[in-house]
Amino acid sequence: MKQARGAVLGWAWLAVKPIVFIVVFWFALEIGLRAGSADAAYPYFVWLVAGLIPWFYMSDMFSTGSDVLHRYSYLVNKVKFPLSGISTLYSLSTLIVNAVLFVILFVIYAAYGMPWDIYLIQVPILMLLMFVFWDMFSILTSQLSGISKDFGQLMKALSQPLFWLSGILFNMNVLETSGFGWAANVMLFNPVTFFVTAFRDALCDKRWFWEDPVFFGCFVAVFVATLVSMVLVYRHFHEEVSDVL
Incomplete structure (x- = not known):
């Protein structure tokens, strides 16, 4: 990946940044704001990391993945590489880095003495499902970004609001108990919320x-809608993207 090229530690830097991010959030929330509950059935740190690690992958796919054709425009114009293949290769390389973070998550999980049970089999299944969905998302949005740079900028602008509003730093059940049931209903169609909740269900809530x-x-409906949109957009625009780029 471009951001690791030329660095002495190479790909290690791709894992260092999210690790620092996790430590800072853990210190600010659990130590500084006392967000963790002593009555919880699982350590707050495990719950926090179980949501942050899949977010790192989804964030990359939402921002960079949605604009990957501009990032690797030479593959489109000079090599004539298939547009869907560019998105898939980027998705796969990003997932490999994320898999290293999941290994670290399991080390943390074991260090806290949490039980190894059948629910953990969901983690690799969810990683595969996450890869398929966000690869489709990248193929769809990268072509729209290839046609319109404004669309790519919109995706990047929405990345931070998506982080704060998708239940990564708070339990979505709080919305219902606080009188924001309508917001909880909207989040049912948020794929970020689905994956964060699913990983936490597997690791923490069993x-x-x-x-x-x-x-x-609701997730299946979003999955199907994304698949159909991807196919339609690819059919109509894949020949035009190279001219625009």
């Missing part, structure tokens, strides 16, 4: 990610 039929059904 639930299957399909146990909530409404939440899972």
Whole structure:
């Protein structure tokens, strides 16, 4: 990846940044603001990291992945590489880095003495599902960004609000108990919220990610809508993107 090129530690820097990010948030929330609850059935730090690590992958796909054709425009114009292949290769390289962070997560999980059970089998399944969905998202949005740079800027602008509003730093159940049930209903269609919740269900709450039929059904609807949109956009614009770039 470009951001690791020329550095002495190379790809290690791709993991260093999120690790520093995790430590800072842990210190600010659990130590500074006392956000962790002593009555919880699991350590707050494990809960926090279980949401942050998948977010790092999704954040990259939402910002850089949605503009990947501009980033690697030479592959489009000179090599004539398939547009979908560019998105897929970027998605895969980003997922590999994220897999290293998941290994670190399991080390933290074991260090806290949490149980190894059947629910953990969901983690690799969810990683594969996350890869498929966000690869489709990248193929869809990167072509729209290729046609319009404004669309790419919009995706980058929405990345930070998505982080704060998707339940990464707070439990989504708080919305319902605080009288914001309408917001909780909207979040049912947020794929970021789905994956963050699903990983936390597997690691902390010991639930299957399909146990909530409404939440899972909403994700399936978003998945299908993204797939259909990707196919339609690819058919109409994949030949025009290289001319615009």
